[in-house]
Amino acid sequence: MSELLSLEEAQGRILALAPLLPLEQVPLTAMAGRYLGEDLRAARTQPAADLSAMDGYALAPGPGPWQVVGESRAGAPFARALAPGQCVRISTGAVMPEGADRVLLQEDAERAGDVVHAAQQPSPGRHIRPRGFDFRDGDLLIPRGARMTPARIALALAAGHAAVLAARPLRVALLDSGDELSADPSACGAHQVPASNAAMLAAMLAPLGCKVSLLGPVADNHTALAGALEQADSADILITTGGASVGDHDLIKPALARWGAEIAFWKVAIKPGKPLLVATRGVQVVLGLPGNPASCFVTAHLFVLPLVRASLGAAHPLPTTASAVVDEALPAVGARREFLRARRLGERVGLAGSQDSGALSTLAAADCLIDRPARAPALGAGSPVTIYPLDGG
Template sequence: MISLEEARTRILAALAPTPAETVALPEAWGRVTARPVAARLTQPPADVSAMDGYAVRAADAVQGAVLRQAGQAPAGHPYAGNVGPGEAVRIFTGGFVPPGADAILLQEDAKADGGRVTATETVRPGRWIRPRGLDFAEGEVLIAEGRRLTARDIGLAAAANHPWITVRRRPRIGILATGDEIALPGEPIPAGGIVSSNAHALAALVRAGGGEPLVLPIAPDDTVAIAEAARAARACDLLVTTGGASVGDHDLVQKALGPEGFALDFWQIAMRPGKPLIWGRLGVTPVLGLPGNPVSALVCGVQFLLPALAVLSGLPGGAPPTARVSAGSALAENDKRFDHLRAALTTDAEGRLVATPFAKQDSSMLATLARAEALILRAPFAPALPAGAVVEAILLADLGI
């Protein structure tokens, strides 16, 4: 058996980011930049007013002074002239500060009457002016390569005048469920069979990880059918199979893919749920074979497939993010396998997150998995812990899965 960390490291080391594509700005949200985004202009493009009021010479605008309103400078309509001594120009937030002015008299600090403006407070030089380039300067790199774009980044790229963004192509993930016993929802269920849940759960996980799932037709337990389905996946960045990865007589995935040029690595991983894993390469396509057990498939999806999607997307790969939470009940000593306890989350009186493992941890129970809000991580040979101890947990909602 190899450790979970070693398995993940070996998987991630074999993957590389997808090629770039150019998309329109509104499509770039959630995508990963393949090139840095630099400012194409300076923002603000000139000294601008931060408030509604009057552009003035600070030396003039002392309390009680009466100024002559010479014009106005709303946003988008700069004042054509200079602000001369004793003059004020009506200005609004974002308006360009006209030459000659060096401060903004707030409208609440002024009384306007006909063409006259009386200052009711003294203005300090530079007050309420945002200097040219306060936000960013032309040429400045605003967004690095390899960043997943947030809504704020989209706003920033827009402000920097980018209608197009170059991003990594979404990783295309083929998903192949195998087994004589499975049928898709709504289809006739074979005798002794069950409804297939892994393919579409994994497809949703792939979407959550920013990938594009390609759900292949279910392959029966037959080497010819599996090999044929796998050939259809050669255009994928990664082929994920589910089922057929244990050590029984019915482990056909390995047998089927061998003649297709499959360079195989078969691992027993010291983890629970999810011991057996196939890893290899079919021509140029990496292949990740997950267990058929739905809970094992999902937990392996979190530990291996989401990090793989990150690397394929041009992001750093690594362990899924964890949070430190309080154990809601005592935890038994762990054995040699890295364990993932399905748990509910609550918040204690001090506002700390508390993760309480479910009593039944059977790895076939999808309903329990769906109810889980966290996976408490238990390292191999982790000692018994009392309730209230601090433990690491994967918060499933944070991963969108």
């Protein structure tokens, strides 16, 4: 149980524990950031008719001139079919009248009274958005597991849907523990530090629409921890920070055992973040993160967010990577894979500051993590590296 797992093995084991949440109908207006629980197919054709792509004149076939016999505008189509030699004034997005086969641009039209000549003849089909060019009834538009962005919400609405299936919101309990933690950052003794991990984690979870409850900070004693854990009975996922290492006052493991949780594995071969703890209590999942802020953030990015995304139905829950070029030399890596807090400068990337796991100023300045494999040799400036973008840090 004390074996150090690789990043990928730990992620795989954690994703296998993801709670299966029931699906519910959700109005599309409330779907921002949530994951689609079904394949979304079009319930209508878009556009439903041939439309003009420009302002001008919808022309009947033939060389012209054309007699203007009416107008077609968006929301108010011309009601009759055109005869040869006829045209209608038309606006962008308006329905093409029956019998029209092209649109003469307004700037290419020469109009005298109700007669239109073409300074430049448009070819048949020109400046027309044909029926169904965007999508047709029954087309697969958005696959299950896709995250609903603003554009996807607009697409789903245009496809004739008012609501879609999505997993119910995930219930996440956050528990900071440690005698050194102060709940009030403005009243913090020299022997204390303000409790910040739970607030940081809550902010990381906010874009995913989780229902978050804060249970700490809690002192390092069995009674306080037991009382806090009782409040997590209804949580789908419990995330603890601090107290999961091997010190005399690291009490999370025995407290979880008394609560009824079973340790699945402990310790991952990464730096920062080695003392990651994973446990289960029935269908509940517990992730015990390190107490140092940088370690807490890195493990949350690599393990918590993927677990949450998988629980919510994401097709691709793992964090994304990118390539960059390091702008400074990096030393050789030891036995554990390292994740360096860094900042992108165009296509180059540099360290954001001290890599001490307690350095919050470095964490706040970082917008990516440099991924350095275990036992990797030293790198010179200009060398390629893999990074994990942090979407704002």
